[in-house]
Amino acid sequence: MTEEEKENVSTEETDEQKQTAGASCESVEETDSQDESKATTDVDQLKALEEQLDQKENQILRLSAEIKNMQVRASKERTQAAKFRSQSLAKALLPVIDSLEKALEIEADDEASNQLKRGIELVHTNFLKAFESEGVTVIDPAGEPFDPNYHQSISSVPADDAHPADTVVQVYQKGYALNDRVLRPAMVSVSQ
Numbered sequence: 001m002t003e004e005e006k007e008n009v010s011t012e013e014t015d016e017q018k019q020t021a022g023a024s025c026e027s028v029e030e031t032d033s034q035d036e037s038k039a040t041t042d043v044d045q046l047k048a049l050e051e052q053l054d055q056k057e058n059q060i061l062r063l064s065a066e067i068k069n070m071q072v073r074a075s076k077e078r079t080q081a082a083k084f085r086s087q088s089l090a091k092a093l094l095p096v097i098d099s100l101e102k103a104l105e106i107e108a109d110d111e112a113s114n115q116l117k118r119g120i121e122l123v124h125t126n127f128l129k130a131f132e133s134e135g136v137t138v139i140d141p142a143g144e145p146f147d148p149n150y151h152q153s154i155s156s157v158p159a160d161d162a163h164p165a166d167t168v169v170q171v172y173q174k175g176y177a178l179n180d181r182v183l184r185p186a187m188v189s190v191s192q
Contacts, residue, residue, distance in 0.1 A: 086134040100124040139175030152185040159191040
């Protein structure tokens with residue numbers, strides 16, 4: 001082989017190497033571009049998944065708070081129901097107490113009447129003890145300042161030294177309260 005042929009062969013080899021190298025570079029660039037595209041897609045997917053995770057965590061927190069609020073509300077309702085469970089029975093028995101008190105106002109003049117009156121006193125006392133055990137209290141405000149939350153004025157009388165203005169002078173009918181909730185206000189006359 002002559003020098004010239006060697007140079008041609010060597011030039012051809014060099015050209016082939018350049019083409020191969022160029023092709024390799026192009027394939028490396030394509031691979032790099034594919035890797036970058038895949039990485040970008042993976043990052044986008046990761047961000048989307050993180051957003052979904054944040055949304056689910058927020059949803060779980062809100063639902064947990066709502067469940068806790070429901071439990072607190074239900075507990076309060078149970079407490080209130082237990083506290084005032086006797087209300088309807090107490091209201092139904094108030095006229096019975098009133099009747100017993102009216103019967104006790106009658107004067108007994110013989111032994112039989114006294115025996116009957118003592119029996120009524122025992123029944124009345126037992127009713128009041130039963131009421132007290134259930135949290136029912138008597139509102140008997142004679143001589144106290146008038147309170148419209150617990151008293152109902154049905155008449156007024158002029159104020160004097162014994163009864164200053166806005167004082168309960170006479171109680172016509174006792175009132176009753178169940179755990180600070182008025183079942184029936186006391187019917188009173190008030191000094192003006």
